[in-house]
Amino acid sequence: MMTVRQDVHSADxxxxxxxxxxxxxxxxxxxxxxxxxxxxxxxxRHKIEPGIELIGDAEAIDSYSNVLSGVVKxxxxxxxxxxxxxxxxxxxxxxxxxFKVESAINAEAATAVSLCTFPKAxxxxxxxxxxxxxxxxxxxxxxxxxxxxxxxxxLGRKTASEKVASFLLMxxxxxxxxxxxxxxxxxxxxxxxxxxxxxxxxxxxxxxSRQMTRLRTDGVIRIENNRxxxxxxxxxxxxxxxx
Amino acid sequence: MMTVRQDVHSADxxxxxxxxxxxxxxxxxxxxxxxxxxxxxxxxRHKIEPGIELIGDAEAIDSYSNVLSGVVKxxxxxxxxxxxxxxxxxxxxxxxxxFKVESAINAEAATAVSLCTFPKAxxxxxxxxxxxxxxxxxxxxxxxxxxxxxxxxxLGRKTASEKVASFLLMxxxxxxxxxxxxxxxxxxxxxxxxxxxxxxxxxxxxxxSRQMTRLRTDGVIRIENNRxxxxxxxxxxxxxxxx
DNA sequence: CTCAGCGCTTGACCGAAATCAAGGTTTCGG
DNA sequence: CCGAAACCTTGATTTCGGTCAAGCGCTGAG
Numbered sequence: 001m002m003t004v005r006q007d008v009h010s011a012d013x014x015x016x017x018x019x020x021x022x023x024x025x026x027x028x029x030x031x032x033x034x035x036x037x038x039x040x041x042x043x044x045r046h047k048i049e050p051g052i053e054l055i056g057d058a059e060a061i062d063s064y065s066n067v068l069s070g071v072v073k074x075x076x077x078x079x080x081x082x083x084x085x086x087x088x089x090x091x092x093x094x095x096x097x098x099f100k101v102e103s104a105i106n107a108e109a110a111t112a113v114s115l116c117t118f119p120k121a122x123x124x125x126x127x128x129x130x131x132x133x134x135x136x137x138x139x140x141x142x143x144x145x146x147x148x149x150x151x152x153x154x155l156g157r158k159t160a161s162e163k164v165a166s167f168l169l170m171x172x173x174x175x176x177x178x179x180x181x182x183x184x185x186x187x188x189x190x191x192x193x194x195x196x197x198x199x200x201x202x203x204x205x206x207x208x209s210r211q212m213t214r215l216r217t218d219g220v221i222r223i224e225n226n227r228x229x230x231x232x233x234x235x236x237x238x239x240x241x242x243x
Numbered sequence: 244m245m246t247v248r249q250d251v252h253s254a255d256x257x258x259x260x261x262x263x264x265x266x267x268x269x270x271x272x273x274x275x276x277x278x279x280x281x282x283x284x285x286x287x288r289h290k291i292e293p294g295i296e297l298i299g300d301a302e303a304i305d306s307y308s309n310v311l312s313g314v315v316k317x318x319x320x321x322x323x324x325x326x327x328x329x330x331x332x333x334x335x336x337x338x339x340x341x342f343k344v345e346s347a348i349n350a351e352a353a354t355a356v357s358l359c360t361f362p363k364a365x366x367x368x369x370x371x372x373x374x375x376x377x378x379x380x381x382x383x384x385x386x387x388x389x390x391x392x393x394x395x396x397x398l399g400r401k402t403a404s405e406k407v408a409s410f411l412l413m414x415x416x417x418x419x420x421x422x423x424x425x426x427x428x429x430x431x432x433x434x435x436x437x438x439x440x441x442x443x444x445x446x447x448x449x450x451x452s453r454q455m456t457r458l459r460t461d462g463v464i465r466i467e468n469n470r471x472x473x474x475x476x477x478x479x480x481x482x483x484x485x486x
Numbered sequence: 487c488t489c490a491g492c493g494c495t496t497g498a499c500c501g502a503a504a505t506c507a508a509g510g511t512t513t514c515g516g
Numbered sequence: 517c518c519g520a521a522a523c524c525t526t527g528a529t530t531t532c533g534g535t536c537a538a539g540c541g542c543t544g545a546g
Contacts, residue, residue: 076396079486084399086392099382104389131374138381139342141388146347148391149319149329155398156445157325160533194494202399207533209495225542226494243322403503437524450503452525468512469524 027066027094027123030133035126042122048113054095055107062120064096070113071175071191075106075199085200087148088191090174094140096120098127111191154242155202162242163201164211168221169241172231187230215240270309270337270366273376278369285365291356297338298350305363307339313356314418314434318349318442328443330391331434333417337383339363341370354434397485398445405485406444407454411464412484415474430473458483 031039045068048054054072055061067089074087086105089095095115097103127133154166172186179186192200198208215221220237222230231237274282288311291297297315298304310332317330329348332338338358340346370376397409415429422429435443441451458464463480465473474480 074392076392078396078400082400082485084396086395097385099385105392131377134374134377134381138377138384141381141384142340142342145384145388145391148388148395149317149348152329152391152395152398153319153321153327155395156327156442157321199399204534205494206496206535210533213495242325436522447504448524449505449526453503456525 027064027133027136030136031126031130035130039118039122039126043116043118046115046117048109048115050109050111050113052109053106054109054115055103055105057104057106058102060101061097061103063117064094064098064120064123065115065117067091067093067095068114068116071110072113073108073110073192073196073200075108076104077106083199084202085196087144088174088200090177094137096123098124098137110196158242160201160203160207161211161214161240163203164197164208164215165220165237165240166242167197167201168215168229168231169234169237171229172234172237184234185230185232186234187228189227190229270307270376270379273373273379274369275373278373282361282365282369286359286361289358289360291352291358293352293354293356295352296349297352297358298346298348300347300349301345303344304340304346306360307337307341307363307366308358308360310334310336310338311357311359314353315356316351316353316435316439316443318351319347320349326442327445328439330387331417331443333420337380339366341367341380353439401485403444403446403450404454404457404483406446407440407451407458408463408480408483409485410440410444411458411472411474412477412480414472415477415480427477428473428475429477430471432470433472 028036028039048070054065057077069091072089072093072095073085074089075083075085077083088110089107095107123133127137154163158166171190172188173181175188175191190197194205194208194212197203198205201208212221212223215237216223220231220233220240222232224230271279271282291313297308300320312334315332315336315338316328317332318326318328320326331353332350338350366376370380397406401409414433415431416424418431418434433440437448437451437455440446441448444451455464455466458480459466463474463476463483465475467473
């Protein structure tokens with residue numbers, strides 16, 4: 001089971017960054033008022049179209065971002081073109097790799113994305129001054145590591161149909177984190193194309209399509225316009241996800 | 244390519260923990276002398292036999308450890324018994340999951356292992372006092388995340404023979420971190436059985452065996468006693484690992 | 487409106503790895 | 517030294533998912 005964020009709604013955040021308004025796991029809640037003012041001066045909001053590359057492999061990273069809305073896919077590729085999605089970032093995740101000059105992964109907007117971007121140098125400096133900021137980053141990084149390991153089980157040991165069920169379940173749990181985690185049903189727009197889902201699950205487009213069709217004909221999900229998914233019984237879906 | 248540790252030999256560590264003598268990425272180097280004295284009083288060294296479980300799934304964690312020697316495998320299982328190894332910890336990695344009461348993974352000694360173990364409460368307290376300690380943990384966690392994502396590519400997108408080659412390459416790079424990273428050849432004892440390798444690569448024992456045989460008959464590796472591996476040309480192995 | 491392009495589905499066939507089965511090798515206790 | 521158990525290899529067969537191919541249904545430009 002994909003780790004459900006446990007600290008998204010930790011209510012101990014006193015202040016917000018002026019420009020990004022990100023609470024939750026964003027970095028801003030960890031800063032004191034002076035730092036926030038300084039950060040707000042250099043940060044800026046961006047709207048990103050789907051498909052736009054945010055960080056290229058082996059590119060220098062000179063900024064960090066908070067994801068305010070939308071979904072960012074993190075990918076790694078092999079030299080012959082094979083690709084694997086190694087993570088999805090939802091709001092309010094932090095995007096960037098501290099302590100490294102260049103990125104080992106690509107980041108690309110999977111949907112329309114809005115970001116709050118800060119210069120790397122500013123955050124790096126604040127990280128030295130503010131243990132609370134580093135503490136936040138450690139927490140997010142540990143959560144991402146848990147997610148990555150959970151996904152390794154899916155990639156290495158699950159069948160195609162279990163993979164697709166696991167994917168839908170993970171999206172249902174992340175796309176609207178304000179939703180009741182004990183809810184029995186869910187409805188959402190898929191943030192990824194079939195090709196992206198295939199790259200996430202280590203499958204082909206055709207196999208993803210066939211498994212989605214099977215879930216649909218078996219009455220586990222309903223799909224409209226190839227994007228909008230309704231799951232009446234999350235429990236039923238979970239039983240197909242291989243536990 | 245598996246991330247090669249970059250900070251193993253950072254020489255800026257002034258002091259050592261009395262009982263564990265772990266430098267490198269262990270937690271001890273981040274502590275000031277007073278903390279070290281306090282920690283040394285509660286820490287202890289252990290020798291662990293292969294196959295012994297260190298942390299069980301859903302078990303409460305009340306201690307952290309530094310790996311002093313040997314290899315620890317981190318596994319996750321599905322309800323029907325399928326297993327996936329989601330990480331290997333080599334010396335001098337830190338073992339434990341801060342900020343969570345119970346573990347979502349199993350940790351088991353893959354080889355004979357020696358550990359330096361501390362009470363969780365002591366480290367948790369020191370973490371609050373010492374930003375440097377949290378900084379270390381963030382660095383190690385980011386490295387583990389990089390490794391996990393690298394491995395997701397292997398699990399999701401590589402063929403069986405590429406997987407086995409990638410595995411051997413990763414072991415060669417980690418088993419003796421003092422070795423010259425530019426070395427052209429390597430020799431080492433496999434820390435895992437074929438069954439473990441299969442669980443790491445998302446394959447079966449038989450497929451691992453066949454691919455090892457192929458690498459052997461192709462002259463890429465030599466194997467003695469099913470454990471001791473010699474790689475004359477790491478470059479040749481790398482070319483088979485799918486880049 | 488028409489048509490091109492893209493994303494998705496479906497079908498037929500194929501192949502890499504799983505499964506099933508048998509036998510070899512190493513290790514270790516007695 | 518013998519025998520059992522654990523581990524590993526090899527072969528035959530099956531199967532799941534990949535590959536190849538065709539067609540559908542939006543969507544947007546002209």
